[in-house]
Amino acid sequence: MPHLITYSPAYTLVPTYECFNRCTYCNFRVDPGQDSWLSLTEAQQRLQQLQGQGVIEILILSGEVHPQSLRRQDWFEHIYSLCELALDLGFLPHTNVGPLSFDEMARLKQVNVSMGLMLEQITPRLLETVHRHAPSKVPDLRLQQLAWAGELQIPFTTGLLLGIGETPEDWRETLGAIAALHLTHGHIQEVILQPHSPGTSQAKAEKPFPPAQLIEVVQMSRELLPADITLQIPPNLVNDACLLACLEAGAHDLGGIGPTDEVNPDYPHPTAASLAARLQPGDWHLQPRLPVYPQYDTWLPSLLRQPVQQWRDRLGQPPANWTKAPAIAAQKQLS
Template sequence: MRGRAAVVTWSPSVTLVPTRGCFNRCDYCGFRLSPDPRDPLADALGDRQALALLGSRPQALEVLLLSGEVPPASAHRTAWFARLVALSRLALAQGRLPHTNAGPLSRTEMARLGRLNPSLGLMLEGLGPAYDALHRQAPSKRLEQRLAQLEQAGRLGVPFTTGLLLGVGESRQDQRDALELIALLHASWGHVQEVILQPFRPAGAEGLPLPAATCESLLELIAEARRILPPEVHLQLPPNLWPLEHLVAALEAGIDDLGGIDTVDVINPAYPQPTAGALAEHLAAAGWELRPRLCVHPAWIAQLPAALRARAEAMAQRLGRGG
């Protein structure tokens, strides 16, 4: 079904990784590095490296800060958070908009980043025994902590992206329960701008195709998610983790956004990102328009702090004019 006009959006993006060091040990993660206990920020991304990456993607309006996590009580937490702030400021100075996904944040940390980032993100991932098993060595992925983060973002008025990691052994009821929790939090605070439905894909040298039965099940879930979530909440599917030949079916089921697209998916490097040109051509043949957007969706721009709002409004106007 089409909940909106035949338009699907995407965010031209460049990814900066402040650090891959992370105290969580998720069973499936190929992104993290074991941090050096003496210097967990030994691999920290410096300004010069960040500027080089930004220069390599001049058309990217979104700067995704995707970071490994330092424990809240660590003596290195202040330096880690300072890097997030510095890279957010650098992105703004370069005429871009940062979007940070760096795990759970304290209220003070989230409020500070919310003055620099027009949107923040944290995957709920899911609930139920399958996720409990995957996250048994990941202290910051306890369900109650993730839900508290979503509520905290709502209380602070921060436009927020969350999502589910699908296909790890969870039941359909687990999936429904997670979507209903997100809908409930959004009903209270109105801050969830998009929900990512992310198929789990195993790491490896080469990506594995998504089985046909999994595609069918996910198409059913997309339609169910569209019924559960309020119409203003966008539904996102990462196009590199989904078969191109079934992409239109996913849009017809309720997907209306393809997320931030960089040249490489740093979390899932075995699954190449399609180019915007290839996506646009494929979708146009089926009557769909691929339209670029900012990291904050239009309906949430008005609630940003004044300086960020003015910047986002100006950028959205230029984007609408095609330049």
């Protein structure tokens, strides 16, 4: 029987590329004040063109406006409005816009079926190198976000960025921190294992993360993370041999597939058809999924449950291995 590999049919909306962080490897940001924000009118036009095209997830991915900026509230309200717009047009929003306050996360839960934030690496050494000018990359700040997501029962995606100056022991510590948070709250849907891939817009040239080491990280992740956390590999950042080896090692999701990888614009996403062809040498079956996994449906606000169920009906029944809720998640529903 073929093994199931999932992906999310997705489209990315970027409210703004401006960001107060200056990570040396970033191919996304522009300086604050140097970017016009995406208007709701333009966003509506884009999304209307996607209706009936099989797109399920709208990823709201933004550069970060400083928490003390006079524009912060306008930025947050704009993100909230984009999520509402996506829902009104029949899509399911997933927001990843950097660290938020507890109250901001609680509000966005009302209009998002899931949310995310890359943990990257929790070693503080990177604050002296690639994150020297990136205040929101302080490890404790990002760990706090993951903990708050658990307290708020937000289905959550996080991940590791690999090849930015960390060590194998750092991988182990970061994975251990994710595992501990999930064992407490049961809220981590996926962990992305993202190999650094040099781009043309980054401030400092860095080497690509070696494919052989990515396979090692997949094996380590499967060893250290609870079995109900899915491992995700970005298929546009690896070659075919590495992709198949990562799947054999325990990664079973390929993330959001859409027209553009905004974080890695030099590496175009494959189409679903070309991705399925890449999987043919192995015993793999590619299947679309929603941005919220079935075991978390009961965590969703009531207004989000109907559109989620409608999409589930379109895709058919979820795979059997997804139907059992994580133990902690189930306990919370009974409490």
